[in-house]
Amino acid sequence: MLEPYALGPYAHGAQPSPEIAISQLMSTHPPDMPFRFGTTAFGLARMLRDHGFTVRLVHSSWLGRRREATLAQVTHHAAAGWPVPVCLDDGLLGGRAFEAHWALVHDVQPDHVTLSLARSRQLPLEQFLEAWNCRHLPYTHNHCAVLAERW
Numbered sequence: 825m826l827e828p829y830a831l832g833p834y835a836h837g838a839q840p841s842p843e844i845a846i847s848q849l850m851s852t853h854p855p856d857m858p859f860r861f862g863t864t865a866f867g868l869a870r871m872l873r874d875h876g877f878t879v880r881l882v883h884s885s886w887l888g889r890r891r892e893a894t895l896a897q898v899t900h901h902a903a904a905g906w907p908v909p910v911c912l913d914d915g916l917l918g919g920r921a922f923e924a925h926w927a928l929v930h931d932v933q934p935d936h937v938t939l940s941l942a943r944s945r946q947l948p949l950e951q952f953l954e955a956w957n958c959r960h961l962p963y964t965h966n967h968c969a970v971l972a973e974r975w
Contacts, residue, residue, distance in 0.1 A: 825872065825877075825907055825909070825928070825972065826845075826849075826875055827845075829875075829876075829974060831875045831876070832845070832848065832849055832852075832875055833845040833848040833849060842941075849871065852871075852874075853867065853870065853871040853874070855867065856870075862924065863926070864964075864965070865881050865883075865911065865964065865965060865968050865970055866881070868909055868926065868970050869881055869970055869972075872970065872972045875974075876974055877972040877973060877974045878972065878973050878974070878975075879970060879971070879972045880970075880971045880972075881964075881968070881969075881970055881971075882894050882897050882898075882968070882969050882971060883963070883964055883965065883966055883967055883968040883969070884957075884966050884967030884968075885963070885966075886963055888957065888966060888967060890967075891953070891957075891967050894967050894969060895932065895953075895967070897969065897971060898910065898929055898932060898969045898971075899932040901969075901971045902929050902930055902931055902932055903931070903932075906971070906972065906973055907928040907929065907930055907940070908928065908929040908969050908970065908971060908972075909926050909927070909928055909929075909969065909970040909972070910926070910927055910928075910929050910956055910968065910969045910970075911924050911925075911926060911956070911958050911961065911965050911968045911969075912924065912925050912926075912927050912942065912952075912955040912956055912958065913954075913955045913956075913957065913958045913959070913960065914943070914955075916951075916954055916955040917942070917943045917944065917947075917951075917955050918943050919943065922960050924958055924960075924961060924965070925941075925942070926941065927939045927940070927941045927942035928940045928941050928942075929969070932949075933949070934949065935948065935949055936948055936949055936952075937949060937952040939952075953967075956968075
């Protein structure tokens with residue numbers, strides 16, 4: 825999300841590998857979970873705000889009651905051309921159990937979701953919804969998305 829604006833590790837036209845870019849961002853915005861196990865939606869939002877983005881966090885609320893409304897917000901935001909960071913249960917996508925990962929949603933269709941920074945470029949919608957639920961995380965990260973814009 826920073827690269828198109830030449831921000832952070834991409835300043836002055838730099839083209840670091842994703843690993844180097846993440847390492848540089850972690851030096852200025854370290855993981856905010858206990859024991860540095862990862863970055864919460866709040867930490868990701870803080871980093872994006874520090875780089876001039878307007879940010880709004882959305883999630884499905886208790887027991888996923890607002891899942892459809894949250895998916896509609898993600899769909900609308902991605903359709904407007906803004907990649908949407910979403911928290912996914914990586915264990916359901918071939919990774920280790922109880923591990924979560926931030927991916928970017930680029931497009932939502934009735935039958936699939938197009939992603940980057942994920943194990944799969946496209947996921948069937950039902951598989952995406954199950955992984956997006958992140959049942960093992962606190963409710964603020966169930967069907968969680970970071971809606972960010974920069975003008």
